[in-house]
Amino acid sequence: MSKEKTAGVIYILTNPSFPQYVKIGYADDINKRLKELNRSECIPFAFRAYAVYEVNERLKDIAIHKMIDNINPNLRAIETFDGKKRKKEFFEMTADDAYGILETIAGLSGTTDRLHLLTPEGHEIIDEEIAAEAENSVTYSEEPFLQKADPDIRALYEKLRCTLIALDGVTVEPKKLYIAFKNPKNFADVEVQKHTLKIFLNLRRGELYDPEDVADDVSNIGHWGNGDYRIYMKDEADFEYVLGLIMQSYQKNGERG
Numbered sequence: 001m002s003k004e005k006t007a008g009v010i011y012i013l014t015n016p017s018f019p020q021y022v023k024i025g026y027a028d029d030i031n032k033r034l035k036e037l038n039r040s041e042c043i044p045f046a047f048r049a050y051a052v053y054e055v056n057e058r059l060k061d062i063a064i065h066k067m068i069d070n071i072n073p074n075l076r077a078i079e080t081f082d083g084k085k086r087k088k089e090f091f092e093m094t095a096d097d098a099y100g101i102l103e104t105i106a107g108l109s110g111t112t113d114r115l116h117l118l119t120p121e122g123h124e125i126i127d128e129e130i131a132a133e134a135e136n137s138v139t140y141s142e143e144p145f146l147q148k149a150d151p152d153i154r155a156l157y158e159k160l161r162c163t164l165i166a167l168d169g170v171t172v173e174p175k176k177l178y179i180a181f182k183n184p185k186n187f188a189d190v191e192v193q194k195h196t197l198k199i200f201l202n203l204r205r206g207e208l209y210d211p212e213d214v215a216d217d218v219s220n221i222g223h224w225g226n227g228d229y230r231i232y233m234k235d236e237a238d239f240e241y242v243l244g245l246i247m248q249s250y251q252k253n254g255e256r257g
Helices: 028-037 062-073 093-111 121-135 143-147 151-165 238-257
Strands: 006-012 022-027 047-057 076-081 085-090 115-117 171-176 179-182 186-192 195-199 229-233
Touching: 006 028, 022 028, 022 093, 028 047, 093 115, 115 171, 115 186, 143 151, 143 186, 151 171, 151 195, 151 238, 171 186, 171 229, 179 195, 186 238, 229 238
Parallel strands: none
Antiparallel strands: 006 022, 006 047, 022 085, 047 115, 076 085, 171 179, 179 186, 186 195, 195 229
């Protein structure tokens, strides 16, 4: 942690009980906050701190949540109780996307030394392994992913799907959080979002030739998809170039298989 005195931390918490959400807020004492949350016996797994960002001043959760709502108002979990809507501090995004928000803030303010990505330990590792095993025992379909996409993104996904399954040996396997394209190993994992396709390429850092530098290196950031590269594809104009990047992963994983 930073040697400069801090008031508390903005936190990103994950929980294998609901992997599609992250919990984002502020705590004076993150360990105390985790103990409070994990007292409940109503959830199968405990929360863990995925990342923390040290701050000088005490904050209200509402300030952090308002910032995220301004970026994308569709991410917040909202429930209706007794006819009233209640906004919660859960956001439908992956932990690495949440980390990316804090990473941007830290980079702009010159405080990257205050941002810390935490490694799971002990029961946290076991919980994540058990949750992964449970997920693998369930059969998923593509349709729930496509229902939340706007028509243009849905059409873009269908075009990508048709192109990839026409390749030798390719199979499609929907998972809980993404759709895997395999040959025979995963070579591309696709998260269908409302306004974009988020694609993870199963290549190690340094294996991708990307002269236009559109792929993000996520080798040091936790994420759901396989591999060290993440790409966002938002429209037809991106299709041919992104397909060329995906083909590199297809060919490499075919060789590994």
